[in-house]
Amino acid sequence: MTDPITVHVGTQLEIFFQFLVDEVQLLTPSGAPTGGTVDAGHRGKVAPLIRFDSTALDMQEALCQLPNVGPNGVICWGGPWPTAGISVKFIGHMVGKRNHPPITITNNLTGGTFPNITVTTPQPGGLIEPSTVTGFIAPKDGASVALTVDPQGGQGVWKANYTPTVEGLHTARAVGASPVFGTVEAEQVFTAVPRVVASV
Numbered sequence: 001m002t003d004p005i006t007v008h009v010g011t012q013l014e015i016f017f018q019f020l021v022d023e024v025q026l027l028t029p030s031g032a033p034t035g036g037t038v039d040a041g042h043r044g045k046v047a048p049l050i051r052f053d054s055t056a057l058d059m060q061e062a063l064c065q066l067p068n069v070g071p072n073g074v075i076c077w078g079g080p081w082p083t084a085g086i087s088v089k090f091i092g093h094m095v096g097k098r099n100h101p102p103i104t105i106t107n108n109l110t111g112g113t114f115p116n117i118t119v120t121t122p123q124p125g126g127l128i129e130p131s132t133v134t135g136f137i138a139p140k141d142g143a144s145v146a147l148t149v150d151p152q153g154g155q156g157v158w159k160a161n162y163t164p165t166v167e168g169l170h171t172a173r174a175v176g177a178s179p180v181f182g183t184v185e186a187e188q189v190f191t192a193v194p195r196v197v198a199s200v
Contacts, residue, residue: 005189009164010163010195011164012162013162014161015190016159017158018186019130019178019186021125021126021128021181022090022091022097023099024087024121025088025103025119025120025122026087027059027118030118031109031113032111033082033109037051038050040059040062045066045067046104052081053081054079055079055081056077056086059079059086060076064092069090070093072091073095074089074092082115087122089123098125099124102121130177132176132177134174134175147159148160158174164192168191168192170189171188171189172189174186
């Protein structure tokens, strides 16, 4: 995490926003397994021996033990296997708001008919383009500033011009609407410090 931007009170600041969403992958069982396990991998790290009848909580705990996911790195719902798929949403500070390769499955399931786990990505993570964006910067002075598309910033970059009038740590938020993701938010933090006046 980088330090907040610092600007002097009374100085105009350009604040840039990008709207990002968390990735969701779906682990769907097939073939009606009656035993065995799978190993679930993420970027080369492996959570072993996940049972054929695992719950969403079992999957969540297994993936959060991976060093490249970390505690609270994913949230899972759905299941239990083998009757229903388990959804995995990447939310942690190491994995949230970005695109991921599919979770890898090493299949050691038994019973049933060609039992397997299929991985799909119903919601890719990363940058999205909202259909509409409302600029609402809510720093300490309560100002509301319009957002415009930044033509120099590349895909999905929005900006606002703002001049802080109050010292301290400010959190600037922007809200967008997406037909797929609903309401999405972006945030930037900056600090306003007193302007230094040179003595004569």
